[in-house]
Amino acid sequence: EAGVVQSPRYKIIEKKQPVAFWCNxxxxxxxxxxxxxxxxxxxxxxxxxxxxxAVDDSQLPKDRFSAERLKGVDSTLKIQxxxxxxxxxxxxxxxxxxxxxDTQYFGPGTRLTVL
Amino acid sequence: xxxxTQPDIHITVSEGASLELRCNYSYGATPYLxxxxxxxxxxxxxxxxxxxxxxxxxxxxxxxxxxKRSQSSFNLRKPSVHWSDAAEYFCAVGEGGxxxxxxxxxxxLAVHP
Numbered sequence: 001e002a003g004v005v006q007s008p009r010y011k012i013i014e015k016k017q018p019v020a021f022w023c024n025x026x027x028x029x030x031x032x033x034x035x036x037x038x039x040x041x042x043x044x045x046x047x048x049x050x051x052x053x054a055v056d057d058s059q060l061p062k063d064r065f066s067a068e069r070l071k072g073v074d075s076t077l078k079i080q081x082x083x084x085x086x087x088x089x090x091x092x093x094x095x096x097x098x099x100x101x102d103t104q105y106f107g108p109g110t111r112l113t114v115l
Numbered sequence: 116x117x118x119x120t121q122p123d124i125h126i127t128v129s130e131g132a133s134l135e136l137r138c139n140y141s142y143g144a145t146p147y148l149x150x151x152x153x154x155x156x157x158x159x160x161x162x163x164x165x166x167x168x169x170x171x172x173x174x175x176x177x178x179x180x181x182x183k184r185s186q187s188s189f190n191l192r193k194p195s196v197h198w199s200d201a202a203e204y205f206c207a208v209g210e211g212g213x214x215x216x217x218x219x220x221x222x223x224l225a226v227h228p
Contacts, residue, residue, distance in 0.1 A: 048214075
């Protein structure tokens with residue numbers, strides 16, 4: 001069974017440029033998560049989707065970040081414009097459902113460097 | 116608010132030695148607790164989880180963890196460490212029963228040959 005797929009794996013951009021990350025969850029997983037992982041820190045949830053609905057986006061900086069999950073399958077996270085402080089790893093995860101007992105499976109992440 | 120503390124930022128052990136990684140949590144109700152491992156360039160992989168029942172849980176790769184409610188702890192252990200165990204380890208608590216994870220800052224494990 002294929003795991004969570006993310007692309008690109010690495011991205012280097014200059015500040016004020018836009019950037020987008022793509023995630024394809026495990027087949028059949030209804031719940032999808034985007035996490036931000038700063039250097040030396042644990043992941044922090046940015047947004048959670050149940051199917052195509054964003055049910056928890058309280059930690060998403062909406063002035064520059066946006067996300068979508070069309071058709072309830074793959075998802076895109078966008079930053080526009082990027083700032084130096086956005087340099088981090090962006091992780092996508094998926095789970096079968098939204099219950100606390102549903103294991104979250106993580107992708108390898110996209111490492112973003114903003115110059 | 117829920118929180119997770121991993122007191123040790125870095126730990127170095129010799130191959131074959133035993134290992135214990137500490138995790139303390141703050142949560143009002145019965146927590147869902149997890150340990151994940153992250154190798155360089157890899158995503159997080161679930162080692163084990165605790166929801167209820169037996170407080171000693173077994174995971175993959177020979178790891179185990181014990182839930183101690185009185186100490187608000189969920190420490191990870193392994194009796195004999197292998198060089199391939201070198202990685203970063205994250206403890207997490209599930210918030211609200213609806214699958215929102217709060218992670219600790221992680222413990223980086225180095226293994227000496």
